[in-house]
Amino acid sequence: MDLAAFQTFQASLHLAAEQSTAIVLRTIEFSETSLIVTLLTREFGRVSAMAKGARRPKGPFEGALDLLAVCRVVVLRKSSDSLDLLTEAKLHRRFRGGERSLERVYGGYYIAEMLRLLTDDHDPHPNVYDLTIRTLQQIDGIGEVASSLTYFDAQILRMLGHSPGTDRCTDCGSKVMGSSRIAFSLSSGGIVCNQCRGRQRQTISVRGRVIDEIKRLQSTDAELPTKVPAELYVELRAILNRYIQTVVGSVPRMQPFLPSVTRTETNV
Numbered sequence: 001m002d003l004a005a006f007q008t009f010q011a012s013l014h015l016a017a018e019q020s021t022a023i024v025l026r027t028i029e030f031s032e033t034s035l036i037v038t039l040l041t042r043e044f045g046r047v048s049a050m051a052k053g054a055r056r057p058k059g060p061f062e063g064a065l066d067l068l069a070v071c072r073v074v075v076l077r078k079s080s081d082s083l084d085l086l087t088e089a090k091l092h093r094r095f096r097g098g099e100r101s102l103e104r105v106y107g108g109y110y111i112a113e114m115l116r117l118l119t120d121d122h123d124p125h126p127n128v129y130d131l132t133i134r135t136l137q138q139i140d141g142i143g144e145v146a147s148s149l150t151y152f153d154a155q156i157l158r159m160l161g162h163s164p165g166t167d168r169c170t171d172c173g174s175k176v177m178g179s180s181r182i183a184f185s186l187s188s189g190g191i192v193c194n195q196c197r198g199r200q201r202q203t204i205s206v207r208g209r210v211i212d213e214i215k216r217l218q219s220t221d222a223e224l225p226t227k228v229p230a231e232l233y234v235e236l237r238a239i240l241n242r243y244i245q246t247v248v249g250s251v252p253r254m255q256p257f258l259p260s261v262t263r264t265e266t267n268v
């Protein structure tokens, strides 16, 4: 189809052109020349769109559709169930984690996977988009990967209404008396008091300091760069992983590749 014909076709479908900045979350080969891309756009949330000609050597998107690239896009939104159409993508910033370390590459993949799992098509969350940009700057640059990803998880869960309960018993609402260890219930989504503990299906005993650290990381005041204390990290990551599995209903594929330790500045 030539351009004029395409424009007529496009007009006939009453497509609305939408412009936004976007982060590339996934690309799938569709044909010899086309890709299906999943984008997180700032204005419209997650979008899946067909990128025609994207696989041609000198195609119209020129490197803008690499994983985690940040670009300016124009998407034609279809009114029916069919895929949206990506007509423009102009590269702003490429993800360069791969030039630094495997840990940074995996960190980037993890972020992309979490965004695919936790967000919905056409459900915009500009704060999640901005959080992702800030986190990628750490992962892609010299920020500490383990702490940055833990912060990302705590913040995105809060922004999307999935924060684990860390203040009161998530079953009866009563105050949980501070002690060195607190019961965390996966079925009720947070800490539980001693009375409620017995009727939970799955509880994990967690150090009170780990709960305090989760509380700190998910607060609206927390910022990047941040540092999770090394002595809390392993336990915190483990509970967060289990909690996220409960929220998304599966084990994220990149979860086993998360950093196993936090790093100090001397061993980056």
Ligand SMILES: [Zn+2]
Binding pocket: 169, 170, 171, 172, 173, 174, 192, 193, 194, 195, 196, 197
């Ligand atoms: Zn209770």
